[in-house]
Amino acid sequence: MPRAVVVGAGVVGSFHAYFALRRGYEVVHVERELTARGASVRNFGLVWVSGRRVGEELEFALRSRALWEEVADDVPGFGFRANGSLTVARDDAEARVLEEVATRGDAGERGVSLLDASEARDVNPAVRGDLVAALHCANDAAVEPRLVPDALRAALTREPGYRFLPGRHVVEVGDAFAADHTGERHEGDLVLVCPGAATSGFAGWRPADAPLRRVRLQMLETEPFGARVTTSLADGDSLRYYPAFDVPALADLPPPAPVVAERKMQLLLQQRLDGRLTIGDTHDYDEPFPVDVDDEPYRHLLGRAEAILGTPLPPVRRRWAGVYSQSITDGLFHCEQVGTASFVVTGAGGRGMTLAPAIAERVVESTGAFTK
Numbered sequence: 171m172p173r174a175v176v177v178g179a180g181v182v183g184s185f186h187a188y189f190a191l192r193r194g195y196e197v198v199h200v201e202r203e204l205t206a207r208g209a210s211v212r213n214f215g216l217v218w219v220s221g222r223r224v225g226e227e228l229e230f231a232l233r234s235r236a237l238w239e240e241v242a243d244d245v246p247g248f249g250f251r252a253n254g255s256l257t258v259a260r261d262d263a264e265a266r267v268l269e270e271v272a273t274r275g276d277a278g279e280r281g282v283s284l285l286d287a288s289e290a291r292d293v294n295p296a297v298r299g300d301l302v303a304a305l306h307c308a309n310d311a312a313v314e315p316r317l318v319p320d321a322l323r324a325a326l327t328r329e330p331g332y333r334f335l336p337g338r339h340v341v342e343v344g345d346a347f348a349a350d351h352t353g354e355r356h357e358g359d360l361v362l363v364c365p366g367a368a369t370s371g372f373a374g375w376r377p378a379d380a381p382l383r384r385v386r387l388q389m390l391e392t393e394p395f396g397a398r399v400t401t402s403l404a405d406g407d408s409l410r411y412y413p414a415f416d417v418p419a420l421a422d423l424p425p426p427a428p429v430v431a432e433r434k435m436q437l438l439l440q441q442r443l444d445g446r447l448t449i450g451d452t453h454d455y456d457e458p459f460p461v462d463v464d465d466e467p468y469r470h471l472l473g474r475a476e477a478i479l480g481t482p483l484p485p486v487r488r489r490w491a492g493v494y495s496q497s498i499t500d501g502l503f504h505c506e507q508v509g510t511a512s513f514v515v516t517g518a519g520g521r522g523m524t525l526a527p528a529i530a531e532r533v534v535e536s537t538g539a540f541t542k
């Protein structure tokens with residue numbers, strides 16, 4: 171039986187382990203922490219189709235969305251739900267952007283339609299604040315990020331061909347091997363390194379030469395909200411952020427609030443299965459990143475969420491920051507060969523949770539040809 175060594179137990183590495191096992195490899199899965207601690211457990215859990223660029227990116231996201239649903243049938247405990255989303259317009263300028271997106275040729279494939287305020291409240295009765303219109307995306311979905319990597323690994327652990335090695339920091343990757351800090355060398359017919367944003371942690375690859383950057387985001391979570399928020403929510407500031415909204419009417423949007431412009435913000439809101447609200451986000455592109463999380467962006471995000479939900483929010487329970495690795499090319503992610511049968515896979519950026527199953531499926535299929 172061929173052996174695959176997978177490094178990294180975030181969502182990307184865990185899905186690589188899953189698809190490698192399915193494709194007939196014995197899998198050794200190496201992680202420096204005891205369990206996932208990176209971007210995969212710090213995100214919203216949005217499986218976000220609505221914002222993807224028309225063409226290859228949208229098709230890839232739809233493939234990934236289908237895989238999430240398929241794997242969720244196989245692996246209980248993800249909290250996968252096809253809850254859809256509403257992107258909410260607060261004024262006519264934002265509504266015109268949504269209208270152009272809803273009438274573009276890809277609207278059916280994307281699963282989007284334009285709703286007036288009353289139709290939006292029928293879809294999501296928790297949206298009781300001021301809105302002019304909303305874009306409903308039936309294809310958007312959500313999972314529980316704090317559960318996904320462990321749930322996936324728990325399912326893999328029941329398979330005879332899978333072995334998880336936590337607490338092992340890989341310090342070198344070479345031709346068909348990965349060596350960890352204890353001195354153990356993990357030989358594989360295929361080596362797939364999925365380090366997330368920890369790109370400088372091992373020898374055998376020069377991340378400085380790769381077209382990647384790191385991005386830091388601030389997030390918060392409230393205590394349980396008193397009502398069901400039936401869809402994921404985004405505000406009009408997300409129109410500037412996602413490539414799907416690159417339509418002529420975008421040029422007519424008024425300038426964003428100063429804090430939104432400065433911290434590259436948008437409101438995204440996802441209710442967790444226990445009722446809490448995950449709210450974000452900001453984007454910092456310049457390193458070194460701040461040590462602290464700042465209050466001003468949080469005040470803005472909480473104000474926006476209250477304006478859309480039309481009611482005060484429960485107290486904030488916790489705040490955190492996360493960092494992802496992003497490809498700065500037009501590619502959907504970065505996959506680089508670093509040895510005869512060794513590859514580094516990272517750089518999916520702010521869509522890594524959405525795309526992880528499709529990335530892993532594609533990488534395992536395409537790198538199989540290099541198997542030693």
Ligand SMILES: Cc1cc2nc3c(=O)[nH]c(=O)nc-3n(C[C@H](O)[C@H](O)[C@H](O)COP(=O)(O)OP(=O)(O)OC[C@H]3O[C@@H](n4cnc5c(N)ncnc54)[C@H](O)[C@@H]3O)c2cc1C
Pocket residue numbers: 177178179180181182183184200201202203205206207208209210211212213214215216217218338339340341364365366367368371372387388389450451491492493494495516517518519520521522523524525
């Ligand atoms: C705040 C935030 C919100 C986001 N929201 C969303 C969202 O809603 N939807 C979406 O699609 N995407 C979202 N993203 C992006 C998404 O979370 C990431 O793209 C994705 O989680 C990356 O997964 P990963 O497995 O590559 O990285 P990680 O989750 O960082 O996992 C990498 C793992 O590799 C391990 N590792 C690294 N180096 C080594 C080594 N040398 N040896 C052993 N182990 C090693 C690390 O310990 C880590 O466990 C968000 C990101 C952030 C930060």
